[in-house]
Amino acid sequence: MTGMDDKVRLADKLGLLDGPYRPGLVGYLNDYKLLVVRVHGEFVWHRHEDTDDFFLCLEGEVTIQLRDRNVVLAPGELFVVPRGVEHCPKADEPAHVLLIEPRDTVNTGDADSDLTAEPRPL
Amino acid sequence: MTGMDDKVRLADKLGLLDGPYRPGLVGYLNDYKLLVVRVHGEFVWHRHEDTDDFFLCLEGEVTIQLRDRNVVLAPGELFVVPRGVEHCPKADEPAHVLLIEPRDTVNTGDADSDLTAEPRPL
Numbered sequence: 001m002t003g004m005d006d007k008v009r010l011a012d013k014l015g016l017l018d019g020p021y022r023p024g025l026v027g028y029l030n031d032y033k034l035l036v037v038r039v040h041g042e043f044v045w046h047r048h049e050d051t052d053d054f055f056l057c058l059e060g061e062v063t064i065q066l067r068d069r070n071v072v073l074a075p076g077e078l079f080v081v082p083r084g085v086e087h088c089p090k091a092d093e094p095a096h097v098l099l100i101e102p103r104d105t106v107n108t109g110d111a112d113s114d115l116t117a118e119p120r121p122l
Numbered sequence: 123m124t125g126m127d128d129k130v131r132l133a134d135k136l137g138l139l140d141g142p143y144r145p146g147l148v149g150y151l152n153d154y155k156l157l158v159v160r161v162h163g164e165f166v167w168h169r170h171e172d173t174d175d176f177f178l179c180l181e182g183e184v185t186i187q188l189r190d191r192n193v194v195l196a197p198g199e200l201f202v203v204p205r206g207v208e209h210c211p212k213a214d215e216p217a218h219v220l221l222i223e224p225r226d227t228v229n230t231g232d233a234d235s236d237l238t239a240e241p242r243p244l
């Protein structure tokens with residue numbers, strides 16, 4: 001991972017990701033982690049009981065499915081999923097987001113899923 | 123301000139800013155505020171003793187001056203100023219950043235400055 005003393009060029013990190021929904025760690029803000037994630041296909045429905053979840057679309061088009069509606073994000077658009085709200089990201093074509101959440105947040109929240117993954121420092 | 127239930131299109135917010143270094147509030151992430159700021163000219167040297175400071179360049183070119191070097195950010199590049207580290211943003215031409223910091227953070231940190239400003243909801 002780039003040292004915390006350095007700037008991060010987000011576009012350079014996206015190609016280093018292992019695959020869809022395999023988060024890459026690019027830095028920290030206090031006790032929050034800064035992640036880049038490739039979104040492709042559907043993730044898993046989950047919620048985070050203790051934290052909001054910050055999404056900023058970097059590339060492509062990402063749909064944050066909520067139980068009552070969809071929030072569609074294009075590059076430069078952000079959405080904060082409120083704590084406790086069930087959501088499920090998806091994208092028909094590969095897309096990328098910047099995700100910010102507390103360091104101890106599990107990517108799949110309360111869901112029992114094979115997609116649970118620790119972020120890999122990029 | 124856009125409700126917390128809505129996505130935020132950052133580009134739409136930049137034209138609503140009052141002027142350089144007049145932060146606009148676009149949302150929250152837990153106890154953090156999400157701000158957009160126009161950077162033009164030089165800000166004021168300051169530090170935040172209790173928090174890191176997240177900058178993501180959205181438009182233009184922003185220089186984060188540190189005492190020992192400059193960090194120059196182009197769009198899509200982010201930098202986290204570590205807590206306690208003196209810094210002073212500047213830009214020769216108008217530029218815009220997304221700033222994320224705890225809700226109680228004062229924009230000018232420890233500096234006694236006319237540039238101290240509360241964020242305005244956009």
